[in-house]
Amino acid sequence: MLDLLHELRCHEVWPLYLLPLALLPWWVKADAQFQYPSISMMPHDPFCVWVERVWRIAATLLLTSLLLAMCRPYLAEQKVDRYGKGAHIMVVLDRSGSMNDDFADRPEQGSASKMAAARRVLTEFTENSRQDLIGMITFSTSPMLVAALGNDRKAVLSGLSATEAGGMGFTAVDKGLAMALDFFEGKPVTGSRVVLLVSDGAAHLDAKTQDFLRNGFVRQQASLFWIYLRSKNGASLTEKLEEDDDQAAPEYALNQYFQTLGVPYQAYMAEDPAQVKAAMQSIAKLKNKPVKYQEVIARKDMGYLCYAIALFASVVMFGLYLTEVRTWRIHSIGK
Amino acid sequence: MEAFYYHIAWRSRGGRVGGHPTKITGGHADFNAHVPLMQSFNPKRLDLRASLKTVPKQLMVRTFHERYAIQAYAVVDMSTSMNFVGHQHKWQLSTEIVQAIAWSAICNGDTFGCVGADDVLRMDVYEPSTYRAVVVEDIASKMRSVQFTQPVGINALPSVSELLPARRSLIFLISDFYMDEALLIQSLQNLTAHDVVPIVIWDSAEITDLPDWGWMRVNDMEGKGTRSVFLRPALKQAIKNTYRTRQQRLTQLFNTAGTRPPFFVLNQFNSEAMTRHMLEDSGC
Numbered sequence: 286m287l288d289l290l291h292e293l294r295c296h297e298v299w300p301l302y303l304l305p306l307a308l309l310p311w312w313v314k315a316d317a318q319f320q321y322p323s324i325s326m327m328p329h330d331p332f333c334v335w336v337e338r339v340w341r342i343a344a345t346l347l348l349t350s351l352l353l354a355m356c357r358p359y360l361a362e363q364k365v366d367r368y369g370k371g372a373h374i375m376v377v378l379d380r381s382g383s384m385n386d387d388f389a390d391r392p393e394q395g396s397a398s399k400m401a402a403a404r405r406v407l408t409e410f411t412e413n414s415r416q417d418l419i420g421m422i423t424f425s426t427s428p429m430l431v432a433a434l435g436n437d438r439k440a441v442l443s444g445l446s447a448t449e450a451g452g453m454g455f456t457a458v459d460k461g462l463a464m465a466l467d468f469f470e471g472k473p474v475t476g477s478r479v480v481l482l483v484s485d486g487a488a489h490l491d492a493k494t495q496d497f498l499r500n501g502f503v504r505q506q507a508s509l510f511w512i513y514l515r516s517k518n519g520a521s522l523t524e525k526l527e528e529d530d531d532q533a534a535p536e537y538a539l540n541q542y543f544q545t546l547g548v549p550y551q552a553y554m555a556e557d558p559a560q561v562k563a564a565m566q567s568i569a570k571l572k573n574k575p576v577k578y579q580e581v582i583a584r585k586d587m588g589y590l591c592y593a594i595a596l597f598a599s600v601v602m603f604g605l606y607l608t609e610v611r612t613w614r615i616h617s618i619g620k
Numbered sequence: 621m622e623a624f625y626y627h628i629a630w631r632s633r634g635g636r637v638g639g640h641p642t643k644i645t646g647g648h649a650d651f652n653a654h655v656p657l658m659q660s661f662n663p664k665r666l667d668l669r670a671s672l673k674t675v676p677k678q679l680m681v682r683t684f685h686e687r688y689a690i691q692a693y694a695v696v697d698m699s700t701s702m703n704f705v706g707h708q709h710k711w712q713l714s715t716e717i718v719q720a721i722a723w724s725a726i727c728n729g730d731t732f733g734c735v736g737a738d739d740v741l742r743m744d745v746y747e748p749s750t751y752r753a754v755v756v757e758d759i760a761s762k763m764r765s766v767q768f769t770q771p772v773g774i775n776a777l778p779s780v781s782e783l784l785p786a787r788r789s790l791i792f793l794i795s796d797f798y799m800d801e802a803l804l805i806q807s808l809q810n811l812t813a814h815d816v817v818p819i820v821i822w823d824s825a826e827i828t829d830l831p832d833w834g835w836m837r838v839n840d841m842e843g844k845g846t847r848s849v850f851l852r853p854a855l856k857q858a859i860k861n862t863y864r865t866r867q868q869r870l871t872q873l874f875n876t877a878g879t880r881p882p883f884f885v886l887n888q889f890n891s892e893a894m895t896r897h898m899l900e901d902s903g904c
Contacts, residue, residue: 323842
C-alpha cells in the first residue's frame with residue numbers, strides 16, 4: 286500500500302497552494318442563527334457539537350478533495366512481479382489450406398476439420414493453463430503474430446476463434462518457429478520455454494535455415510513439441526519412404542532435423558481429435574517449473590477518488606442543510 | 621392595563637397617609653391596644669367594656685395605628701435577552717407589567733418609581749418615586765422608546781439599591797433571571813431591606829414551542845456565544861427539564877434570600893393571578 290503511495294503523481298501542483306482555503310469552513314459563522322435569550326439554558330449535548338463539527342469537516346473535505354482533483358492525480362505505471370507455475374508457451378499454429386480438411390483427407394459434412402480439432406483443444410488448453418504465459422503465432426505462407434508472450438488469455442482465445450475463418454496458403458514452418466523464438470529473446474529465463482508447433486505438414490528447410498533455427502533453440506533454451514495432425518494418407522514421421530527424397534516427405538526429414546536440435550524435443554502424431562487431446566494433456570504435465578514474470582499495470586487516474594470523496598462530502602452537507610430549521614415560530618425570534 | 625391589588629404584612633415607618641399598616645400611633649383603622657385615659661388623653665376613644673374589666677377600675681381608651689402610604693418600585697432588567705420575541709415581546713410584556721404596577725400603586729395611594737439596569741444603571745427609564753398619576757403614561761413612553769442595540773448583560777443589578785430609598789419599600793423585580801447565580805444572590809442581598817417580589821418573564825417559545833426535529837444554530841442574545849443545536853424529542857425534553865430545574869432553583873434562591881415567592885409570567889401577564897399571588901403570601 287505504501288508502495289502505491291510512492292507511485293502517486295499529479296499533473297498540476299498549483300491547486301495545492303490554494304489548500305489554506307480548506308480552513309475557511311472553520312472561520313465562517315453560520316448565517317442562519319436564531320437569537321436565544323440564554324444558551325446557558327440549552328443543555329450541553331455532544332451530539333449537537335458533533336453535528337456542527339461534521340458539517341465543518343465535510344466542508345473542508347469538499348474543498349480539499351476538489352483541490353486535489355484539480356491536481357489531476359494518477360497512479361504511475363508500475364510493474365508487479367508475479368509468480369506462476371507453468372511454462373512460457375509459444376503456440377505456433379498452422380493455418381495453411383490443408384488444415385481445413387478433416388483427418389480423413391476428404392472433408393465430409395459435419396466432420397471436424399483438423400483446424401477445428403486443433404482449435405478446440407488449444408482453447409481448452411489455454412483456458413485451463415491459468416499460470417502459463419502464452420503467446421500465439423499463426424503461419425501459413427508467412428507468420429502472423431496473434432498474441433505476444435504474456436498473461437493475456439483473451440488475446441489468445443480471440444486469435445483462436447479468428448482461425449474459424451479458414452486457412453490458406455502454404456506451410457512456412459521455419460518462419461513461424463523463428464518468430465516464436467524471437468519472443469524469448471532478451472527475456473530472463475524464469476520458466477521452462479516451450480514452442481508448441483501444431484501443424485499438419487511440413488516444409489523443406491535448407492541448410493542455412495536449419496542452422497539458424499538450431500542456434501535459436503539452443504540459445505533460448507526452448508524445448509519443442511510438435512503436434513503433427515496426420516491425415517489418413519499423410520506421411521509418417523517415423524517411417525522413411527523408400528525413395529530417399531526430402532522433398533517428397535518433408536515431415537520425416539523435419540522430424541529427423543528436430544531430433545538433432547540439441548534441446549528437448551517431442552513429437553506427437555495425432556491421427557484423430559482424441560489423439561490431439563491426449564497429446565495436449567501430456568504436454569500440460571511437462572511444464573511445472575515455477576515462472577516469475579512481471580506484469581505491467583497501466584497508469585491509473587486517481588481523480589475519481591477525489592470526486593467520490595467530494596460527492597460524499599457534499600451529500601453530507603446537503604443532508605445537514607435539509608435538516609436546518611428555517612422558522613422557529615412564525616411570528617417569533619427571526620434572525 | 622389592569623390593576624392588581626397588593627397587601628403588605630409589614631408595617632412601614634413613615635411617609636404620607638395611605639393604605640398600609642404602620643407602627644405610627646394615630647388614626648382609627650388598625651387597633652393597637654387599650655391604654656389608660658391619662659396616658660392617651662382622647663376621651664373620644666373611651667372603651668367602657670375594657671374599663672370595667674380593669675382592676676382597680678380606671679378609664680381605658682383604644683389606641684390605633686396610622687395607615688401610611690408605601691413606596692412601590694419596579695426594577696427592570698434591561699439586558700438584551702429581554703428583547704426576545706416569542707409569543708410575546710418580552711420587553712413589551714415588561715412594559716405592560718410596569719404600567720400595571722404603576723397603576724396599582726397609584727390606585728393604592730402609594731408612590732411609584734422605576735429603576736432600569738443593564739451593565740450600567742439606565743437613567744433613561746429611571747423614574748423617581750412619585751404620587752403623580754401621570755407617571756403611568758410617563759414610564760410607558762420611556763420604556764417604549766428603549767432601543768436594544770449592543771448585547772449587554774445585567775451586571776448593574778446589585779447596584780440598583782443606590783437608586784432605591786433606605787426605607788423599606790415594595791420592589792417588583794422584573795427579569796427573565798438568566799443571570800449567573802452569584803450575581804443574583806449578590807443583588808438579592810443588596811435588596812434585603814426591601815420587600816422584593818420577583819416576576820420571572822419566560823416565553824413558551826424558548827421552552828416548549830420548539831420544532832421537533834432540525835438543526836439550528838442559536839446565538840446568545842447577551843453575547844455569550846453560539847451553540848449548535850440539533851433538535852430532537854430527547855433534547856426538547858432535556859430543555860424542558862432544564863427550565864423546570866431552573867424554576868425550582870430560582871424558587872429556592874428567592875426563599876433563601878427572604879423575598880416573596882417568584883411570580884412566573886409565561887407568555888402573558890394576568891393581573892388577577894398577580895393579585896392572588898400577592899395576597900397568598902404578603903411578605904414580612
